[in-house]
Amino acid sequence: MRLIVSAAALLAMALSLGAREPMGVADDVILSDGLPRNLADYGFFKDAAGWKPNDRVVAYQLNMPLFTDYADKYRFIYVPEGQQAKVNGDGLLEFPIGSALIKSFGYEIEGRPRLLETRVLLHRTDGWLALPYVWNDDQSAATLKVAGKRIPVTFTDPSGEKQTISYAVPNKNQCKECHSLSDAVTPIGPKARNLDDGIQLANLAAHGIIGQAPKVAYPMPVWRNTGTGSLDHRARAYLDANCAHCHNANGSASNSSLFLTYEENIPVRFGIEKRPVAAGRGAGNHDFSIAPGDPDRSIMIYRLKSLDPGIAMPEVGRSMVHTEGVELLSRWIAEMQ
Template structure:
């Protein structure tokens, strides 16, 4: 009875919030390709803010995927009366009608030039469970994954310069931007918005069926607290409370990835979390990189399956002349360091999704490889 009362109260608050904002109800389009992001009524630019509709729930990941230092606002919405089913390892089983959104944006650089964006890992002032202030951020794109009867369907919407609407793009987009750090160091780069077909490259669930799945909504990524504006709460428990998730076990039994920037977590846990979210979507037995025999999921043992002293299967010239995927204690002799430290097409990993190098992530994996024991005198 207490849980039901809490559930009802939360839903009432969500509905009230939607009425106060004056938005039309969230819309699930079972077919077709809506031309505007606002056709979905999930997130909308209104009165100088990017606002979430009633029932559109924000979430974040313990360790997020790197994309050119862009910040991301993730949300999930489901129709009334349905819930996702918990899974300890894989993406949750979401019901038909689920809409997952991810809005890519940058804090604006201090000089105010539209193409200048801040290179910062500080998310603290971005979003507090309510909205994004459009005066301080530069919206780039919003991607949707929509659970239709036939499976998940991707949509990519690019924001206009006025920051008032995002329109559907099917062939991608390229935007010339400049990253500006706290020391006013500048880095020009091309932000690449993927085309429809490229979404499959990262989100492919299996190579045979070519079906796709969301990457982030897994137990180990979501098991963390989030500031919903009214206070912090564990994300998984929050989803249960509002009726979006069922069959959640005790939190003590739920897996949890480390925050890659958390100094209290072990170096191994932080590095494995970074590799999991940035690489394992392809480097797993069913992914695009399954033919390599090089897996980077969280449960892969530290042996040749994880690339230790393993010769590459299909990297070709992208090895940079190196012999093994990972050489314990020797990052500069490891192919993985060569590839994550490159922004050159055909060499860099991941193959798409970035035009710059994740310097902090690169430093983390370097430190992790330095900490690994063993040698590659015996070729496996």
């Protein structure tokens, strides 16, 4: 019996490989109720190596990205033919059922970009599902790793220093830890305010992913362009992109009562003279998340500078210190009265 099943699978795979080139994205795979084993099953890419997006798979960037050990990220939105994502003010785009967000992670190694993993967020009829796929050594296929994986990797960081880390592909639950709002999986990145770099929303509209490019009231500063945004805006945008997916009233860190969303305007809520609740040794002998004027006595900075899993924030996806992020927030706190 098992033989027959796997023979059928092989046959199906062979047929599918041979037949994929002219096909679009496999809507039925996105909408299925299973856990597809191979990234290729979705048909998000025209090539086996995951670089050439298929029709209606549109690359995008975020103004303020999440730091993940200096990994290079390649993001794509897929919205099914004949449909569009709805714009919702400055906030998260509302994607129709059948949409997918695809994000590949990699490093430039020996002069060539190399992918480690591709995460997909699928909008199924019963909600969003997050799944991690890990690339094989010869970069020809990525397979599902629900339990995550650690991958040793050596790369050169932006300051030119060689780094060797144990890169962590999140497990399916860890995907949800960040992508969670009131216990349901949700996208994080594609908020209009974090997409609006002056060009991108028009580009998404041109590709039919959204209707008209909206007028965004408060676009986030662009991380890679250090001239955009005031120090306060850059710091708050950094916290929003790197922390607020958990640190909001309905997120995984709701019990901390430290809420780091861009729109939070109560000082104690976003950390100013806020005492720790259950930080344990994460508090590092400091009294406040943010001690105004004193980054070295602020729990926030202490935890961002730590690599100890019992102290470090974010809890998932960081095994290195984001020096530039720490510098930004330290400057922000130092200038507070």
